[in-house]
Amino acid sequence: MYLFMRGFRNFLRDFKSNIVTFISIITLIILFNIFNLTSVVISSFLSSTTSVDSIRVYMLDADKGDISKLSTDLTSFDGVVDVQIFLPSDSKKFIEENTSNINGLDKFSEQFFPTFIDVKLDADGIKNIKSLKEEMYKLSNVEFVSYGEKVLGKFFQIKFITNVFIIVLLILVCLSLASVIFNATRISLYKYNEEMKVYLLVGGTRPFISMPYIFSSMITSLVTSILAIIIFIMLSSFLNSLLVDIDIFIKMPPVWHYIFQIIILNIFSLISSSISVVLFIKRVSSVNDV
């Protein structure tokens, strides 16, 4: 406690000279959180876009009797809630209604559009979607079964790349923070060089000498990381209050994201400040050099 109080006193004493450090760390953390927020938004968008609740069964040339038989067969599967039949005319209409920027669609005859059945699934069906797909292939008149796995695969890839990018960015931010703290600690140690040497002269142990400086750096990084996250949350809330008028809401990352960030950043800063202090005190070895 005594050493912690000394560290706190050093933190207060160095506050003015550490303002550049505070600003650097806050900027770094806010920048990181902007990327993190972007990734959370992308991830949430992709999750909603890629949510699967149906499977489509495309048919070979078939008459009405075949269609209604297949539809009955599909309904008998476990996990199937409902089926909806799309004839070529419905398929064309569906594309016209759900796709923009396709010119000349009206020039195509309906016969170029497929007949398909949209099979709605419940939770069990979604869970067993792959085996359902295999089963559906076995039915007669089935040409192709799909739940959009190719597109989904690409979306998952985007999601994965985004997550990797954020992890790499977090590591870079941690390393930057560590080097900022390392240098800031070293600069303030030069200021305490004399004090350190006097402690060595009167019999101060190395942990006694070093701990307050490490505590001081810890307080610096803890205070700045918490401050940076508070500023970021306030900025995002303000942005959300502006965007609410145009019906846009930025979904904030969960609280554990911030807690995790603070823990990781502070572990890095603790390691870097400890290395900085230990290396410095090693140099201040001889009493006679005081």
Added chain:
Amino acid sequence: MINFTDVNLSFTAGMNALNGVNLDISRGEFVYVIGKSGAGKSSFLRLIYADVMPTRGLVKVDGCDIRSLGRLQIPYFRRKIGIIFQDYKLMENVTVFDNIKLATDIYYKLRSEVKDEISLLLRDVGIFEKRDELVCNLSGGEKQRVAIVRALINNPQVIIADEPTGNLDHETAENIMQILNKLRLAGTTILIATHDDNIRQRYPAREIRLEKGKVISDAGVDSE
């Protein structure tokens, strides 16, 4: 209290700062270490407070072989010794009180716990009224008294003073010697490295003369 047995100390190969030094200093003894510049006086004192280790031989302080001390034990060992330097080694932009308080910090003592003790010692050396002044505003003699109080505050068994009067005028030097003499009478072992003949004549004691790292004479009287 302090034993040197065949002690050699060299900082660079072939150049011995101390060469085959053998001597014993008893508890409560007052000793001058004399000799020209480069004779090995400071190296001799540095060995006593384990700032350097002997290249050969045995140095024992209060029964403890300094070579057996690990890096972690040296600070505890050094607490037995109060060290005073010619250039004071004080923190110039810190008050007199806080300079002395630094030495008590190592025992995790609070300001309130050491206030009376520091005040008492400052009164003893006659600079109590300067306790809140910055050291940079003090005279050389006053600074040396602050250094003495800092060396004494943790009740050391040995006081080592490396040219304590070297930067001071005659009157101030006399004053400092009176303080050290009072400590001697109180039973503290005191070693002083000095060039000052006047001081030695006024306060006669055992004199260890060094030349080129060797003890060339060890004589004198302890007036006690």
